[in-house]
Amino acid sequence: MSPRFWDCLDLQAFTDAACEVPYQQIKSGLFPGFDVWVRRDDLIDPIISGNKAYKLLFNLIEARDRGAEILITCGGAWSNHIHAVAAAGARFGFRTVGVIRGEIPAILNANLQDAQRFGMKLKFVTRTQYRKRNQPDFLHEVGLEPGSAYFIPEGGSNLLGIKGVQLLGKVIEETAPVAFDQMWVACGTGATFAGFSVGIRNISVIGVEILKAGDSILKDAGLWIERLSATRLGHLEKDKSGTRLPLDRLSDLRLRLLSQYHCGGYGKYPKALADFQREFEDQVNIPLDPIYTSKLFNALKKITAKDGEQRGVRALALHTGGLQGRRGYCLKS
Numbered sequence: 001m002s003p004r005f006w007d008c009l010d011l012q013a014f015t016d017a018a019c020e021v022p023y024q025q026i027k028s029g030l031f032p033g034f035d036v037w038v039r040r041d042d043l044i045d046p047i048i049s050g051n052k053a054y055k056l057l058f059n060l061i062e063a064r065d066r067g068a069e070i071l072i073t074c075g076g077a078w079s080n081h082i083h084a085v086a087a088a089g090a091r092f093g094f095r096t097v098g099v100i101r102g103e104i105p106a107i108l109n110a111n112l113q114d115a116q117r118f119g120m121k122l123k124f125v126t127r128t129q130y131r132k133r134n135q136p137d138f139l140h141e142v143g144l145e146p147g148s149a150y151f152i153p154e155g156g157s158n159l160l161g162i163k164g165v166q167l168l169g170k171v172i173e174e175t176a177p178v179a180f181d182q183m184w185v186a187c188g189t190g191a192t193f194a195g196f197s198v199g200i201r202n203i204s205v206i207g208v209e210i211l212k213a214g215d216s217i218l219k220d221a222g223l224w225i226e227r228l229s230a231t232r233l234g235h236l237e238k239d240k241s242g243t244r245l246p247l248d249r250l251s252d253l254r255l256r257l258l259s260q261y262h263c264g265g266y267g268k269y270p271k272a273l274a275d276f277q278r279e280f281e282d283q284v285n286i287p288l289d290p291i292y293t294s295k296l297f298n299a300l301k302k303i304t305a306k307d308g309e310q311r312g313v314r315a316l317a318l319h320t321g322g323l324q325g326r327r328g329y330c331l332k333s
Contacts, residue, residue, distance in 0.1 A: 006045040006053060009061055009092055017044060018054075018171045023316070028283040030297075031304040033311035037180070038286060039172065042321040048091075050321025051185075051192050052084040054164035055156030060088060062160055063150035070149035073156075074099035074133050078111050078267070078291075080322040081155050086120035096120040097149070099142055101130040110327040157191035162224055165192050169199020172316070180316040184300055186210050186292035187257065188266070190220030192320075197221070197255055198228050203316070207257045208299040210292055211266035218257055261299035267291060269329055273298055289322040290329045 004017050021044055026036040041050045048056065063071060071094045075082040082098045089096035098115055104124040112122060125142045132138050133154055139146050152158070172183070180203050187193050187207040196205045209217055263273050269290045277294045281287060288294045296317060 004044055006048055007091070009064055011057070011061065014053075014057055015167065015171065018168065019175050021171075021175075023175075023177050024286065026284050030280060030283060030301050031315075033313070034300070034304045035178075035312075035314040036300065037178070037314070037316050038319050039316055040286070040319050041168070042287075042319045042323060044321075047087045047324075048084045049323070050080070050319065051165065051168070052080055052156065052321060054168045055081075055161035055191070056084060056088055056152070057164045057167070058160040059150070059152050059156060059158070059164075060092060060094075063094065063152075064092070066148075066150060068094070068148055068150035070095045070097060070147075071152060072097045072099070072139065072144060072146065072149050073152040074101070074130070074138075074154050076101045077105070077109055078325055078328050079154075080289075080325060082115055082120070083111055083324055085152060086115035086118035089120065090118040094150075097144065098122050099130075099133070099139075099144070100124045101127060111324060114324065155189050155191060157189050157220075159224075159227065162191050162195040162198075162228065165195025166199035169196050173200060173202060176316065178314060181313045182206050182315045184208065184296060184315055184317045186296040186318075186320055187217050188292065190217045190222070190224055193217065193255070193257070194221040194224035194228065197225050205255050206315075207255070208261050208296045209257060209259050210295045211262050212264075213259070213262075221255075221257075258299055258303075261295055261302065263295060263298070269294075274329075276301065286319070287323055287326070289320075289325045291325055292320050292322055293317075 006014065006017065022040050024038045024040055026038060044053050071085055071089050073081065073085045075098065077100060086096050086098065096119060098120045100122055102124060108116065116122065123142065123144065129142055132141055139151065183200060183203045184206045185192060185196065187209050188211060193207045263270050273294055276298045277288050277290065280297055288297065300315065300317060
């Protein structure tokens, strides 16, 4: 399968491309009792891939319509979002500035080297400063004046980003090749999870936390859902054991977060996870990234392997792209 190329800021053209993203059924013994499919949104574009493309779509259209010449955003040194914004800026005619968490390294990693090649100006800030990224005066705090620039929050997590995820949810419901019982997605913030709560009506959404988030993802998702006025906060429940998803509850509980499969925290990549990723890629021939999708499918495997768990479930896993991050773990692309 070859990726498409997102070449214009046109909503209909993007939607048409999203409707052509392939679904791939997994035929292996990794997920006993489950019929697992993957929606290959890593193929919507070779560089601006996965959920990042959807979260940027309406933000980029808004920036263009406002006449903005500069996109400002923020993220960590290996941020998929930083990489995607830099690439989108180069492609669609915006200058870009990335506010990067942490001190400037002696040698930039591959992700930031890419961002610079795309034309992004990198501004490194202390972790103390970075913690204020959601405050109104953050840009002024780090020495940037927004002026006519357009600011996209970390991870594209704003209402326009969530609107893009809603679009993805609607596309999935319109193009799904079979009727799915569950949809599984890796969660780093609550934005994608919240977007699916609105965009997907007929499939239970299972979120897998990829970092030690405490209740932050749940709270953030709840706040976004509240703002969207789409559902009540009481519809969300967190499974702290991360072990059981009884079938008789799925009809009443469309959204669920699993918190026990982060493998030690954000960016942690223990040997057991690396071994699983190699096994998955050898059997399925779909590349995964170490931070998000490897943990997603590892969680799905652990759930399906438990004695007495549900059988006959048809599950769709979302491939959220980010494959450039493999370079940080010496994985071949």
